[in-house]
């Protein structure tokens with residue numbers, strides 16, 4: 001994780017650790033000075049002689065307090081910085097993740113996994129590693145050093161105490177692991193159910209599903225509460241037993257120290273100082289034990305996010321051949337594609353030439369969108385060959401290819417931003433140009449009537465627009481992009497016939513020399529296409545222009561008849 005840190009971040013880490021060491025030294029030296037003041041007062045019984053050490057002691061306390069305050073700066077900088085960086089890492093991953101792997105992660109679960117994972121990652125770095133070097137190790141080292149100045153035997157007792165605490169902690173950890181793993185699962189489930197409840201209002205409300213969903217959430221929530229309480233109680237049991245343990249050690253030290261004072265081998269100041277040092281030397285152990293438990297549990301949480309961060313990436317995005325002088329020829333040779341073990345496309349072979357308008361039709365589930373996603377390099381074929389301008393798609397740098405492609409996806413192609421941003425992703429166009437484009441997709445009047453016009457936010461997935469308006473806005477983006485290859489996956493399903501005809505006419509006009517591929521359910525939409533690819537159960541069963549297919553293909557005829565019967 002730390003490998004990706006910037007130089008500024010590394011400087012902050014060094015500063016944080018150094019400042020911590022200085023504070024811990026001042027604290028330990030303060031106890032030593034305090035002991036000397038006490039013993040000198042008892043020994044000399046002259047206040048004037050201890051004024052100078054008292055002033056030094058005061059200055060030392062003030063310096064420690066000031067430093068303690070100043071540490072807040074690198075501390076906050078690091079903790080929030082690490083958290084945000086980890087979240088950005090997750091989004092960076094989304095930008096590169098292999099599309100098929102991405103489809104396997106559910107949004108709700110992934111968001112929770114990233115939230116939990118980022119927090120766990122931050123705790124691992126900041127609250128464990130950095131805390132050890134910033135606070136725990138310096139405190140132990142300085143405390144042991146000052147104790148050794150008084151009495152070496154004390155060191156042996158402390159070492160035995162450390163071993164006992166380690167054994168105790170080991171048992172504790174095993175119990176906590178089990179509970180934490182199942183707690184995380186429950187939290188991710190909770191997130192998945194609540195996010196789908198928020199997103200699917202209409203489906204759930206009309207199917208009266210909310211009662212069932214809330215009951216299920218209640219059960220999960222109850223389980224989370226029980227498990228969280230168990231974890232907390234086990235943590236707290238450790239603290240209670242630890243406090244008992246340290247107090248017993250203190251009583252032994254007191255008995256042993258007082259005997260030495262009575263025998264004239266030690267002073268009251270030393271006894272008090274050693275008692276204070278015992279607190280100093282064991283407190284980091286208590287903290288370490290808790291941190292170590294947290295660290296181990298955080299590793300469980302972070303490992304889940306790591307699974308996401310380590311998901312396969314699409315290496316073709318930024319590597320490969322750049323297609324100069326892009327034309328838009330596409331060739332499929334015996335392409336096969338599977339989802340897991342299910343065959344989706346079988347031996348699909350066809351060619352599309354630059355400037356052609358080609359429609360892909362077939363019943364729902366026949367593999368049309370899959371075909372398009374293969375052309376875009378989103379999905380990777382199992383076998384066969386896909387060529388774009390005679391270059392194997394597996395060797396093409398996809399981010400370069402995407403500069404030449406306009407794609408309107410079947411899933412909502414609109415995202416949560418303003419109308420302007422949804423049309424002009426590259427911020428190149430003037431308002432007048434955008435409005436002219438809006439006119440071609442019959443949205444000009446609608447947009448100009450809105451109080452914020454082009455700066456109106458359309459809501460998540462364009463929720464504030466109608467289905468047809470979303471599709472028209474997607475067309476507006478496509479017209480704005482003016483790319484050489486245009487791929488439309490059911491772009492007019494929500495449009496009325498008049499709007500559809502008008503937009504398609506405009507499309508043919510402005511994209512005369514471009515390659516256009518349209519996936520369509522309504523055959524009426526694609527009557528004028530140069531060629532139609534007819535898909536059935538993952539195979540390409542025929543191809544030709546509308547009239548040819550009507551004469552030749554029984555299957556095409558059936559589809560056309562069905563559509564005409566529906567219309568009449």
Ligand SMILES: Nc1ncnc2c1ncn2[C@@H]1O[C@H](COP(=O)(O)OP(=O)(O)OP(=O)(O)O)[C@@H](O)[C@H]1O
Nearest residue numbers: 103339344362363364365366367368369370371410
């Ligand atoms: N992520 C996925 N995992 C497993 N199977 C999938 C996945 N996505 C699609 N499929 C399956 O692949 C098959 C082809 O899907 P595809 O979306 O290409 O069909 P389509 O012809 O575009 O259908 P429609 O007209 O309904 O959009 C379908 O049977 C579908 O269930």
